[in-house]
Amino acid sequence: MIPMSNLEIFHKLLKNYYSKKSKDCITSGEMSIIDNNCEYLGVPKILLMENAGKSVAEEVSRYLKENCKNRIYVFCGLGNNGGDGFVAVRHLTDYCSFEDTLTVVLLGKEEFIKTYEAGENFKILKNISQLDFRLTIKEAPYVEGVLEVIDEIENNREDNVIIIDALLGTGIRGDLREPFKTLVDNLNRLRYKENIKIISVDVETKGLRGNLVVTFHRNKMENDISKTVVKKIGIPTIAHYIVGWGDMYALSKRDPNSHKGENGKVLIVGGSKRYFGAPILSALASSKIVDLTTVVSVKHTIEALRDYPHLISYEVEGDYLSRDCVDEVMKLSKDYHVVILGSGLGINEDTKEFVNEYLNEIGDKKVVIDADAIKVIDYRDFEFKENFIFTPHRREFEYMGINIEDPTSLEDVKSTILLKGRYDIIFNNERIKINKTGNVGMTVGGTGDVLCGIVGAFFSKNDGFISACCGAYINGYAGDMLLSEKGYYYTPMDLIECIPKVLSMFR
């Protein structure tokens, strides 16, 4: 057993392997997870907005011209991109002279401003505009209002005009709605005028082509780096590596028009004469989340399943799963999104042959590999494929032949590994995260089977990495809720009953 705690392993892996992989350019989805997990760490979004808006104002101030009138137009959406714009305006009043003007154009009505952070900053602007004659605030929920401002800009050929695009950022969905579309079309026409500069906040609103983008924390995939400046706004590095509610919000959502079976079908392959209960715990956990959960096992488990009529069962011959039933189980697996393999399998020649033959033939089917299955795999020529999630505790991890002291040993590990412990570490050859939910009450037998069921259920509709992250987070979160209610004396069944309550917090 490696004499290090999971936290020490995490630090060693971060330093030796993942530090070279930190990306300079991320997707808006990744940024949203980081943003939310930053809040999970205690950094309020309004503070990030303040830092963002301040950095926009600093960049815009470089375009202010002495001895001429600067006219700044800030077009704001109803989300936090607009909120950044409101903050930028406040800071700009302190950069501008009393000859300059600032016009805030809200593309909607104040009452429809989406977030607390943006709303608070809009209120501050209203307070300022009552006394600062340079600042005008207009609401333009319709095309006519937008065109009036465009005319004003177009008819001004002398002044230095700076247009700030705080319309839409990473929250944009689909094609531009009106009056955003009319505004963007007109701005693209105006941008060729000598006396006009267009500066976008975080990302250019869809279709807009301006002169500069001021983005935050890391550059976004959609930005042209040649005209983008990246500004730090106080997001700590660990926000990239902690599992938090940001990951939960990024899980795929149930489609309201979906039909039975489309929200996940999970097959649990496990159990034996000796350990008939383990697969039932995985199945009960999975059945709280997906549409259909089936258990394939020997008669000992099948008999115990009779108490759970909502769980479908399929019996195979013998006391242990063996090579003889590989074809039968393989055929059944085809009808399921995810297979959870290992709970209670037992360790002998039969299960060893079954597991290795099954995994050799399973192709690209998503499989969560747990417990005894981890121990019986022949790792000599084993391919750690992207469609596998491993959920070892420390002793099981030792069987996998991955030496965390040797960075090269991770290079071919496309599978996601969820290394359980006081801190769970989720990693593969690309990414690593650490989960801190959970407590020592979870050392009770069976919590690993529950975890597998949750991970497998998420895996039916998400990729392996986020499924493992969120499974660890939810399982631990349920344990923390139970700790406050029952102390350390809760059971895996208590955990299972907690799942719906915890999940409903992240709908």
Ligand SMILES: NC(=O)C1=CN([C@@H]2O[C@H](COP(=O)(O)OP(=O)(O)OC[C@H]3O[C@@H](n4cnc5c(N)ncnc54)[C@H](O)[C@@H]3O)[C@@H](O)[C@H]2O)[C@H](O)CC1
């Ligand atoms: N990530 C960070 O660290 C920070 C990000 N900030 C800024 O926040 C925006 C993202 O804000 P969000 O509220 O999620 O979304 P948007 O403001 O981009 O837009 C949501 C807003 O727009 C409407 N909308 C969506 N799609 C369309 C469309 N196709 N046409 C018209 N309107 C649309 C939607 O209804 C909402 O009202 C990020 O970019 C940063 O600028 C933080 O402030 C600082 C830290």
Ligand SMILES: [K+]
């Ligand atoms: K923008």
